[in-house]
Amino acid sequence: MLSLNASQDAPADLQAPRASSLRHPHAGARTEVDRVYDDIFDAVMDRRLLPGAKLTEATLCSVFDCTRATVRAALAQLAHDKIVLIEPNRGAFVWQPQAKETRDVFAMRRALECTVVDMLLALPDLAQRLEPLYAMVGRERQAFECGDRISWIRLSNAFHVELAQLLDNDVLTDILHSLCARSSLIIAYYDTPGQSACSYFEHQDILDKLAQGDAAGAKSAMQHHLHDCEERMGEPDKAPAADPWLAFSVKR
Missing domain, CATH: 1.10.10.10 (Winged helix-like DNA-binding domain superfamily/Winged helix DNA-binding domain)
Incomplete structure (x- = not known):
């Protein structure tokens, strides 16, 4: 079998x-x-x-x-x-994403994630809530530095979803998770070897601005981060696709 x-x-x-564990964290x-x-x-x-x-x-x-x-x-x-x-x-x-979809997805992410920043800054205990996110960014840096690409991708994506989860708004989290998933597909499609985003220091900057209560700075850091993610992409990879079933580990 x-x-x-x-x-x-x-x-x-x-x-x-x-990534699937972030879709419905409280599911049965x-x-x-x-x-x-x-x-x-x-x-x-x-x-x-x-x-x-x-x-x-x-x-x-x-x-x-x-x-x-x-x-x-x-x-x-x-x-x-x-x-x-x-x-x-x-x-x-x-x-396979199209150019317009790429623009639309990142435009929506910039708008929504700046709204997340505003909502987070209204929380009275934000500094305490951010502590697990600082730890996550530390693991993201560790994964990048040791060359663990899959862990790095997972942690980089999870940062944005788990930041939204601090608000305990399931609708907002679902929408952002969907946008992050589509962003991952876009990045995979346009990914240029050696040009991937080293995003952990940008995540750190976002957290620092939030912890300082700097609304303008946090939103600027988020906008800059997402704009850079979009700008780092090159041309679609036209090389023949490898056997897709190598993506899975199949055991008897």
Whole structure:
């Protein structure tokens, strides 16, 4: 029997959360559709499955040891969330972003995350709430410096979602998580080797401005950070995609 095992999970000491764990942090028992969705979602967010990779139903059924109905339901949900594109008579593919979508996603992130900054600064105990985020940035730096790319990607993405989670507003967190996921796809599509963002020091600057109660400084730091993320991207990688199933560790 085949089972999917995310062997590339982060080392325990870095505590790098899988992207799927941030979708519904208070959710109950996962269904089979949730399991398939989450593992494909994590492979895409970790950039183990790259934009344009084809997702074949028969192979997914074998990898996940599940029914075709389960695979179709998971792919339909991924398509709804703009992680997968389903094309009639061709099948499912990891979403490939367009230039307008890139501009729209980062424009919305800048607007929403500056709103998050304003809402955070209204909290009376913000400095205390920020302590776990400082620890996260420390782990992000450690992952970058030791070359643990997957942990670094996970922690970099989680920073923004967990910053919003401090507000305990599930709707806001869901929206931001979706935007961060689409940003990860965009970055994977345009990623230029050697040009990836070294974002931990920018995250540190955002936290410092928040801790100081500097609203203008915190929003400026957030705007600068997200603008730089958008500007660092080069041209789409046109090289032939590797076998997408190498994204998964499959054990008998």
